[in-house]
Every structure is written in C-alpha cells, then in structure tokens.
Amino acid sequence: MKLHRYEEIWLILGVGILVLSMVITGYQTFAQGMGPPSDTAQIDPQKVNETAPFDNPGVFEVGENEYEVVMTLQAFGFTPNEIEVPAGAEVTFIMTTEDVIHGFQIAGTNVNAMVVPGRIQTITETFDEPGEYLILCNEYCGAGHQMMSATITVH
Amino acid sequence: MAAKETFKEKTNKALGVNPDDARLTLTYFSLAFIVLFIGGTLGLLQGLNRAGLLELPAWFNYYQVLTAHGILLILIFTALFMVGYFYAAMSHTLGGLISKVRKMGWIALGLMLIGTVLVVTTVVMDKATVLYTFYPPMQASPWFYIGLVFIVFGVWTATLGVFTNAASWKKRNKGKHLPLLSFFAVGAFLLLLFGSIGVTIEVLTLIPWAFGWTETVNVMLSRTLFWSFGHTLVNVWYFTTISAWYVIVPRLIGGRLFSDTLARVVVILLVILNVPGGFHHQIVDPGFTEGLKFMHVFMSLSIAFPSLMTAFAMFAVFERTGRKKGAKGLLGWVKKLPWGDVRFLAPMIAMIAFIPAGAGGIAQTNNQLNQVVHNSLWITGHFHLTVGTTVVLTFFGIMYWLIPHLTKRELTPKINKLGIIQTITWTVGMLFMAGAMHWVGLLGSPRRTSYTTYGDNATALDWDPYLFFLAIGGTLLFIGVILMVYIVFHLMFKAPKGNTVFPIAQPEDDASTPPKWTERWGLWVVLAIAVISMGYLVPIVDLVVNAPPGSPPFQTW
Numbered sequence: 001m002k003l004h005r006y007e008e009i010w011l012i013l014g015v016g017i018l019v020l021s022m023v024i025t026g027y028q029t030f031a032q033g034m035g036p037p038s039d040t041a042q043i044d045p046q047k048v049n050e051t052a053p054f055d056n057p058g059v060f061e062v063g064e065n066e067y068e069v070v071m072t073l074q075a076f077g078f079t080p081n082e083i084e085v086p087a088g089a090e091v092t093f094i095m096t097t098e099d100v101i102h103g104f105q106i107a108g109t110n111v112n113a114m115v116v117p118g119r120i121q122t123i124t125e126t127f128d129e130p131g132e133y134l135i136l137c138n139e140y141c142g143a144g145h146q147m148m149s150a151t152i153t154v155h
Numbered sequence: 156m157a158a159k160e161t162f163k164e165k166t167n168k169a170l171g172v173n174p175d176d177a178r179l180t181l182t183y184f185s186l187a188f189i190v191l192f193i194g195g196t197l198g199l200l201q202g203l204n205r206a207g208l209l210e211l212p213a214w215f216n217y218y219q220v221l222t223a224h225g226i227l228l229i230l231i232f233t234a235l236f237m238v239g240y241f242y243a244a245m246s247h248t249l250g251g252l253i254s255k256v257r258k259m260g261w262i263a264l265g266l267m268l269i270g271t272v273l274v275v276t277t278v279v280m281d282k283a284t285v286l287y288t289f290y291p292p293m294q295a296s297p298w299f300y301i302g303l304v305f306i307v308f309g310v311w312t313a314t315l316g317v318f319t320n321a322a323s324w325k326k327r328n329k330g331k332h333l334p335l336l337s338f339f340a341v342g343a344f345l346l347l348l349f350g351s352i353g354v355t356i357e358v359l360t361l362i363p364w365a366f367g368w369t370e371t372v373n374v375m376l377s378r379t380l381f382w383s384f385g386h387t388l389v390n391v392w393y394f395t396t397i398s399a400w401y402v403i404v405p406r407l408i409g410g411r412l413f414s415d416t417l418a419r420v421v422v423i424l425l426v427i428l429n430v431p432g433g434f435h436h437q438i439v440d441p442g443f444t445e446g447l448k449f450m451h452v453f454m455s456l457s458i459a460f461p462s463l464m465t466a467f468a469m470f471a472v473f474e475r476t477g478r479k480k481g482a483k484g485l486l487g488w489v490k491k492l493p494w495g496d497v498r499f500l501a502p503m504i505a506m507i508a509f510i511p512a513g514a515g516g517i518a519q520t521n522n523q524l525n526q527v528v529h530n531s532l533w534i535t536g537h538f539h540l541t542v543g544t545t546v547v548l549t550f551f552g553i554m555y556w557l558i559p560h561l562t563k564r565e566l567t568p569k570i571n572k573l574g575i576i577q578t579i580t581w582t583v584g585m586l587f588m589a590g591a592m593h594w595v596g597l598l599g600s601p602r603r604t605s606y607t608t609y610g611d612n613a614t615a616l617d618w619d620p621y622l623f624f625l626a627i628g629g630t631l632l633f634i635g636v637i638l639m640v641y642i643v644f645h646l647m648f649k650a651p652k653g654n655t656v657f658p659i660a661q662p663e664d665d666a667s668t669p670p671k672w673t674e675r676w677g678l679w680v681v682l683a684i685a686v687i688s689m690g691y692l693v694p695i696v697d698l699v700v701n702a703p704p705g706s707p708p709f710q711t712w
Binding site for chain 1: 216218221284286290292293374375378417437438439440441442443444445448449452453456459460463464466467471517518521522523524525526527529530531598599600601602603604605606607609610612613614615702703704705706707709711712
C-alpha cells in the first residue's frame with residue numbers, strides 16, 4: 001500500500017505524540033515513582049476484621065511527618081471517617097473492603113484508587129495545603145453509595 | 156452461476172432492495188428507536204436527578220434508572236442498530252441476503268428480545284440494580300445474567316449470519332474482493348465476537364453463583380473479563396460509524412472513496428489491536444504491577460493509530476472533493492461541503508466531535524492522567540462525546556437515506572430541515588452536558604452517583620452549578636430524542652413514495668485494486684488472538700492461579 005507523503009508526515013507526527021506521551025508516562029512511573037496504585041497484596045475478604053492491620057483501623061504516626069491510615073471500606077462508609085493530619089504530612093492509605101468494590105477518591109487531588117474484595121490497596125499523598133478534603137466513594141456500591149464519604153482535616 | 160448472479164444483481168439494482176431484507180432491517184430499526192425513546196427518557200430523569208432538580212421515587216430509584224438507561228442504550232440500541240444497518244449493507248452490496256442468513260437475522264432478533272425482556276424485568280423489579288457493569292460480588296438475580304446470555308447469543312447468531320453471507324458471496328465471486336461496506340461488516344462483527352468471549356465466560360460463571368450453586372466468586376477475574384469486552388464494544392460501534400464515513404460520506408458530498416486499500420487496512424488494524432484496550436479501565440486497580448499497566452498504555456494507545464489514518468482520509472476526501480468543485484486556497488473546500496444536507500451534516504458534526512473525544516481518550520489512556528479522572532464525571536462526559544455524539548449522530552445521519560431507501564420513500568426538504576434542527580439540538584445538548592461533565596469531573600465529582608452534597612460539604616457544593624448545565628444539556632437531548640423518533644417513523648410510514656439510492660462512493664478512476672493480502676482473514680484472526688494473548692494471558696493466568704479467597708454475594712441496594 002502506498003501512502004501519500006502528507007499522510008506519512010501526519011502519521012509520523014501522530015505516532016510521535018503517542019510515543020512522547022508514553023515516554024513521559026514511563027518516566028513518571030519508573031523514575032519518579034508516580035505510578036498508579038498497584039498493590040498486589042491479598043487478604044481473605046471474609047476475614048477483614050480479624051486480619052492485621054485491618055483489625056485495628058485508624059491513623060498512625062510512623063515517622064517524622066509521616067502517617068499511615070489503615071482503612072476499611074464497607075457499604076456505605078469509610079473507617080475511620082474523620083482523619084486529622086498536620087500540613088506537609090506524607091500520608092499512606094492502606095485499604096481493603098469488607099464487601100463489594102468501592103472507589104477511593106480525594107476530591108481536588110490526584111488520589112484515586114479502586115478497592116476490591118480480596119485485595120489490599122495502597123496510595124500515598126502529601127498534604128501541603130491546610131484545609132478540609134473530601135474523600136468519596138466513586139464506584140457504585142449500592143443504595144447508599146451517594147452517602148459514602150469521609151473527611152481529612154489538614155491543620 | 157456467474158451469469159445468474161449478475162442477473163440477480165441487475166434486478167436488485169433495478170427493483171431496489173429485496174423486500175424481505177428490507178423488512179428485517181426496518182424491524183430492527185423500529186425496535187432500536189423505541190429503545191432509544193425509553194432509554195432517552197430514563198437519561199432525562201437521571202440528568203434532572205443528578206442536578207438536584209427531581210427526586211425519584213423509591214420504587215424506581217436513580218440506580219435502577221441508571222442500570223436500565225445503560226443497558227438499553229449501550230447494549231440494546233447499538234446492537235439492534237448495528238445488525239439492522241450491516242444486514243442492509245450486505246443485502247445491498249452482496250446482491251441480497253441468502254435466505255439462511257435472513258432467517259439467522261430473525262432468530263438473532265428473537266434471542267436479543269428475550270434477553271432484553273429478562274434483563275429489563277429484573278431491573279424494574281429491583282432485583283438487578285447492579286448497573287451495566289454488574290461487578291460482582293454485587294449479585295443480581297440469576298435471570299438478569301441469563302438475559303445477558305440470550306443477548307450475547309443473539310449477537311453471535313447475527314455474527315454467524317454475516318460470516319455466512321460473506322463466505323457464500325466469496326464462493327460465488329472467486330478472486331473478487333468483498334465490497335468495502337461488507338468488508339467493514341465482517342471486521343466489525345469479528346471484533347464483536349472477540350470482544351464478547353471474555354464477558355460470556357464471566358457471565359457463565361456468575362449464573363451458578365447467583366443461583367447459589369457456587370459459594371464465592373473471583374472478583375478481579377470477573378472485572379478483567381468484563382473490561383476485555385467493555386471497551387471493545389465501544390470500538391465496535393465506532394467501527395460501524397466509520398464504515399459510513401469511509402463509504403457513504405464521500406458519495407454524499409459528490410466525491411469518491413479516499414482509498415479502498417487504506418480503508419481495508421484500517422478495518423484489519425481495528426480488529427487486531429482493539430481488545431486489550433479495555434485494560435485501561437483497570438489502571439488504578441490493585442493486583443496488577445506497574446510494569447503490566449505500562450505495557451497496556453502502549454496497547455491502548457495503538458488503537459489511536461488507525462483513527463489517525465481515518466482522520467487524514469476524511470479530511471483528504473473533503474479537500475479533494477472541494478477542489479474538484481473549484482475551491483481555492485487552504486480552506487476554500489469548507490464552503491463547498493453540503494452543510495444544508497442533514498445526511499452530511501450529522502456525520503460531519505460526529506467527525507468534528509471525535510477530534511476532542513479522541514484526544515481525551517488518548518489523554519486518559521496514560522496512567523497518571525487516568526488517575527486524575529478515573530470514575531469521575533469526566534469519564535461519563537467522554538463517553539457521551541464519543542458514543543453519544545460521534546457514534547449516535549452518525550447513526551442518525553444514516554437514517555435519513557437508509558430508511559427511505561428501504562421503504563422506497565423520499566427525504567423531503569421539510570424533514571431535511573427538521574433533521575437539521577434535530578442535529579443542532581443534539582449537538583448543543585451534548586456540548587452542555589458532556590462539557591459540564593468533563594469540567595466537573597476534573598474537579599472531582601464522581602460518576603454513577605445520585606444527587607448528593609455529602610452533608611453540604613463545601614467542595615461538593617461547588618459542583619452544583621456545573622450539574623445544572625448537565626441538566627440543561629440532558630433536557631435538550633431528550634427533545635432531540637423525540638424529534639429523531641418522530642423523523643424515523645415519519646420516514647418509515649409517512650414520507651412520499653419515491654426512489655432513494657444507497658449512497659456508496661466509487662473509487663477514484665486511477666485507484667489501484669486492493670492487494671490480495673487484505674482478504675487473508677485467517678492471518679488477521681491469528682494476529683488478533685496473538686495480540687489479545689499478549690495483553691491478557693499473563694494477568695488472567697495470574698488472577699486464576701494466584702487468587703485470594705473468593706467473595707460471597709452481596710445485595711447492597
């Protein structure tokens with residue numbers, strides 16, 4: 001098949017954009033550690049409440065301005081659902097679900113992850129700006145899905 | 156045999172369409188537009204509810220409405236339209252459907268209708284409020300899943316019909332290339348077949364689980380099998396859409412095909428590259444490594460390549476045709492296009508909409524950008540721009556000549572004008588609705604969520620003005636649905652008798668015949684299977700072998 005010369009130029013430019021976007025994505029993922037949440041750990045979905053660390057959900061200070069939030073999701077709420085951390089804190093959310101699939105999104109940030117039964121999901125965010133952040137479930141999980149939310153207060 | 160065929164083709168051309176084939180397609184279209192009306196009404200209810208303007212009753216709540224809206228429009232409307240359209244295309248370009256295939260078309264319709272009734276009944280009874288993605292461990296009534304199986308079997312019967320008719324034509328026309336529009340039909344249905352295998356396996360495992368015969372379900376496996384289908388389906392409609400762009404639109408503007416060979420290469424690439432594209436719905440899922448997700452960025456982006464070829468081809472046809480008509484300068488050809496002809500206007504707006512829609516698709520394929528918009532209303536906006544505008548406006552555009560062609564009627568200037576009003580209403584409605592969805596999605600507003608302010612949370616309250624625009628757009632779209640349904644039934648039963656051609660563009664005089672290798676379907680099937688395996692073999696084996704304990708069922712609605 002013979003391509004028109006302009007068409008060749010167009011396709012080369014188009015493919016160039018695609019390759020460039022891949023290079024940027026790859027650089028961010030592998031060099032800057034900004035990859036998408038991809039925890040591969042597993043858990044028995046019927047024994048969440050008796051499996052560490054989810055037998056004791058809560059906010060834990062694990063280092064200088066470093067926090068871990070151990071969180072369980074269930075229809076229709078987050079446990080814990082009122083989180084307080086100081087400004088500049090690096091917060092790692094370690095989550096699993098007790099029932100169906102839920103979403104975990106902090107509005108106004110890039111924190112966004114699926115929380116699936118049988119899996120543990122981890123995502124980290126540094127909160128520089130003080131204020132109240134809204135956490136919401138962004139995967140339909142039942143009749144009360146629209147009520148499923150929590151807050152993070154950054155002092 | 157050959158002489159007999161030519162005779163048959165000649166009579167077909169003289170008398171127009173075979174009335175038996177026309178009846179089949181018109182039945183499909185009638186049902187498709189009834190479904191569009193019901194689905195569109197549900198869409199309006201949703202838009203008004205989401206903006207906080209309408210409270211839905213408990214016996215028919217937001218999520219039931221959303222489930223029905225999604226299934227009716229995404230699965231049923233599009234499947235009915237696609238089968239009706241491609242069967243008409245085969246009937247026209249292959250000299251009539253063979254009687255066995257016509258029968259298959261009717262059987263397919265019956266299976267799909269049984270499936271639709273089962274699915275809709277369980278949703279209305281609130282036994283299957285699981286949305287069109289029906290993610291386990293949310294468990295619907297087993298009859299919901301059985302209904303889905305009927306729909307898939309219907310689609311597969313129609314697929315087999317397409318392959319049978321194409322093979323029979325090839326046997327009767329040794330050495331000839333399958334006419335381009337039928338070539339598109341074979342490609343689109345082949346992709347539909349590949350895409351629906353995963354979801355069929357998923358649903359077949361969900362049925363015994365829903366009856367209680369098996370206790371638990373592998374959630375991630377189900378989800379992954381679903382998405383191998385979910386996004387492929389979108390590309391099957393897109394496939395249907397561009398078949399009209401390549402073959403019909405050039406004729407409507409008084410031009411020729413851009414390149415028969417290039418169109419066939421695009422068909423082949425779409426079949427081979429598409430299925431792993433669905434993985435980008437799982438970019439923020441647990442259980443997959445970053446390396447695997449990165450490989451899928453490449454696999455998803457590769458789908459953009461044939462679309463880039465299409466973009467070039469379309470604008471090249473416009474320019475070439477315009478220049479032949481005496482257009483001067485860089486953009487003079489724009490003025491030579493028949494903007495007042497709705498048969499052109501609707502697919503043209505569809506193409507223009509695909510520029511931002513495709514760009515948005517490329518953007519969210521990239522892992523980190525996806526994370527910003529995943530499961531937000533941005534996605535719903537993207538979907539309504541690609542499917543709701545690009546695909547559906549092209550489908551509408553096809554109606555203005557295909558129905559009169561089949562019913563031996565004519566498109567009157569009055570209906571043409573009403574069609575232009577319809578097209579503009581639809582476009583403005585989508586601009587408002589999809590535009591507002593994109594924007595508020597970037598701000599964090601989630602999709603698939605009924606009206607809520609999360610206890611008057613300040614962030615959530617900021618989204619309300621955008622949601623109001625969403626409702627305005629939804630209302631305009633509902634007006635668009637009513638106009639379109641009226642137009643379709645007017646063209647079927649009321650329009651004056653006459654002759655309307657099936658507008659197939661001819662190749663340029665100096666065009667070369669497409670090379671033989673374009674017809675080597677065996678090779679394309681093998682390549683497609685190789686690409687699907689590359690995308691899915693490793694993750695699926697891992698999800699099966701290395702599975703966590705399964706999940707019991709939940710009914711959370």
